[in-house]
Amino acid sequence: MKDSKPPSQKPPGKQGGLNTEIQSRIGHQLRAMYDDVVRQGVPDRFADLIRQLDSQEAATQIAGDPPKDGRD
Amino acid sequence: MPLTDSLRDDILATVPSLRAFAISLSGNADRADDLVQETLLRALAHIDSFQPGSNLPAWLFTILRNLFRSDYRKRRREVEDADGSYAKTLKSQPAQSAHLEFEEFRGALEKLPQDQREALILVGASGFSYEDAAAICGCAVGTIKSRVNRARSKLSALLYVDGAEDFGPDNTIRAVIGGGGG
Numbered sequence: 001m002k003d004s005k006p007p008s009q010k011p012p013g014k015q016g017g018l019n020t021e022i023q024s025r026i027g028h029q030l031r032a033m034y035d036d037v038v039r040q041g042v043p044d045r046f047a048d049l050i051r052q053l054d055s056q057e058a059a060t061q062i063a064g065d066p067p068k069d070g071r072d
Numbered sequence: 073m074p075l076t077d078s079l080r081d082d083i084l085a086t087v088p089s090l091r092a093f094a095i096s097l098s099g100n101a102d103r104a105d106d107l108v109q110e111t112l113l114r115a116l117a118h119i120d121s122f123q124p125g126s127n128l129p130a131w132l133f134t135i136l137r138n139l140f141r142s143d144y145r146k147r148r149r150e151v152e153d154a155d156g157s158y159a160k161t162l163k164s165q166p167a168q169s170a171h172l173e174f175e176e177f178r179g180a181l182e183k184l185p186q187d188q189r190e191a192l193i194l195v196g197a198s199g200f201s202y203e204d205a206a207a208i209c210g211c212a213v214g215t216i217k218s219r220v221n222r223a224r225s226k227l228s229a230l231l232y233v234d235g236a237e238d239f240g241p242d243n244t245i246r247a248v249i250g251g252g253g254g
Contacts, residue, residue, distance in 0.1 A: 022228045027196055029177045034197035037092035045105070046087050046112060050080060053116050 075119050079128075083115065086129045089198060090136055096193045097140050099182050107143070111136040127204060134208045137190060144186070180230040184223050191219035192227075 090111060094104035114135050115122075122131055181189060187209075194205040195216065202220075206213045 019228065019232075022232050023224060026224060026227050026231070029174070030181075030192065030197045033174065033177065033181075034089075034092045034096060034193070037095055038088040040088065040091070042084055042087045043091075043105070046108065047084060049109065049112060050084055050116075053113075054075065054080060 075116065079119070079122075082128050083112065083132065086132050087112075089129065090132055093133060093193060093198060094136060094140070096181070096197065097137075097186075097190060099178070107136055107140055110139050114139070129198075130200065130204045130208055133194070133198070133200075137208055177231065180227055183230060184226055188219045188223035188226065191216050192223035195220050 087108065090108050091104060094107040094111075095101055098104050098107065111132060115132055122128070181192075184192070190209060191205060194200045194208060195202060200208065202213050202216050206216045209216065
């Protein structure tokens with residue numbers, strides 16, 4: 001911990017760093033941007049992909065082959 | 073562990089936030105979906121290495137983040153999302169002023185160093201704890217905390233240059249007009 005600077009050095013109201021109001025605004029925008037995408041749910045593309053791989057997996061296991069790494 | 077039905081459902085349930093993370097990292101919707109696809113393929117190929125009961129989203133995010141990193145090193149961001157292909161992925165277009173502000177925010181986010189951007193997104197948007205974010209990024213908890221703090225100060229400097237007193241729509245538009253070069 002540094003003790004060299006007294007905390008009162010910062011001018012009140014306008015410090016060089018983080019204003020709480022700005023910080024909450026940034027947090028809000030960040031989540032808004034993120035949640036816009038989250039709300040789109042699972043595109044068919046990915047649901048299909050998992051289903052496909054799932055049945056491949058089942059087929060592989062029935063055939064008795066060990067699953068291959070990195071197949072696509 | 074083997075891919076059980078419930079594990080498969082859990083993976084699918086993580087897809088929306090994986091996409092959001094990928095878009096925030098790459099700034100490009102198409103590339104983000106490719107990243108997610110690759111993540112799913114890799115996760116399923118290595119599903120044996122997933123520890124039952126451990127944090128599945130964190131595991132998937134780690135895979136995606138590492139893929140993005142290696143991809144990034146290779147291609148060095150040759151594709152910028154100049155025409156806003158991200159915005160086209162939104163179901164409802166936001167109102168004009170909100171849209172401007174939104175674009176400005178995204179632009180500022182892209183200017184952050186990658187380390188800081190991913191830390192901020194993981195903690196501030198994905199809702200991971202500092203500990204989980206540190207595990208995902210393979211660094212110390214203190215490192216994540218300082219990255220998040222630096223990301224926040226840099227964003228506020230980029231977005232609200234004039235400081236605290238009067239930010240708002242007017243200020244935002246002034247910033248867009250005045251500082252839109254890049």
